[in-house]
Amino acid sequence: NAGVTQTPKFQVLKTGQSMTLQCAQDMNHEYMSWYRQDPGMGLRLIHYSVGAGITDQGEVPNGYNVSRSTTEDFPLRLLSAAPSQTSVYFCATQKGLAVLQETQYFGPGTRLLVL
């Protein structure tokens, strides 16, 4: 049981390049989400999904796309990277939305540097 895995651990991009950050979970959790973490700003929600085929925007969705074709995977796509997207990205999962299912489990993070 690996929990939540993220790849890559570290990536350097040039402005305008595209890439996909991968997130996978083996806990059969319905809810998955992506956060970015910037110094002094805590964690901000980018996109989330409450199940396969369902996604929605969080607090800071601009510049990012997501899809959820399976329960296990929730990739985050940067179509045209910008220096403002330099950050540490965390994927998180949650069993469901009912009370007592709200604990979030975070992956180890992907550190992204956009030059």
Place this chain on the structure above:
Amino acid sequence: GENVEQHPSTLSVQEGDSAVIKCTYSDSASNYFPWYKQELGKGPQLIIDIRSNVGEKKDQRIAVTLNKTAKHFSLHITETQPEDSAVYFCAASMGGSYSSASKIIFGSGTRLSIRP
């Protein structure tokens, strides 16, 4: 929308002493308040949480208190140890529904250092 403020941003305490981190929230509808610990190079990990129908919760050396009237909640760590050194985040959300899924808001974090 919800806003969560966390203080202090950095905290240094002597090993064995207590540490207290405080958070305030703005939306009275928030009903779930988790605390996360983030060690260097790792993702945040839940250490304790409290719901709005409870005023205090304790787990060994860690306790959380909630004052719904004042809309603030605090993390208390007693008998601090070197392994308690980390960044701690509070959060607030209106749990339990689809519409609440996007409404978990995190504080800006507190870097706790334990001096030997």
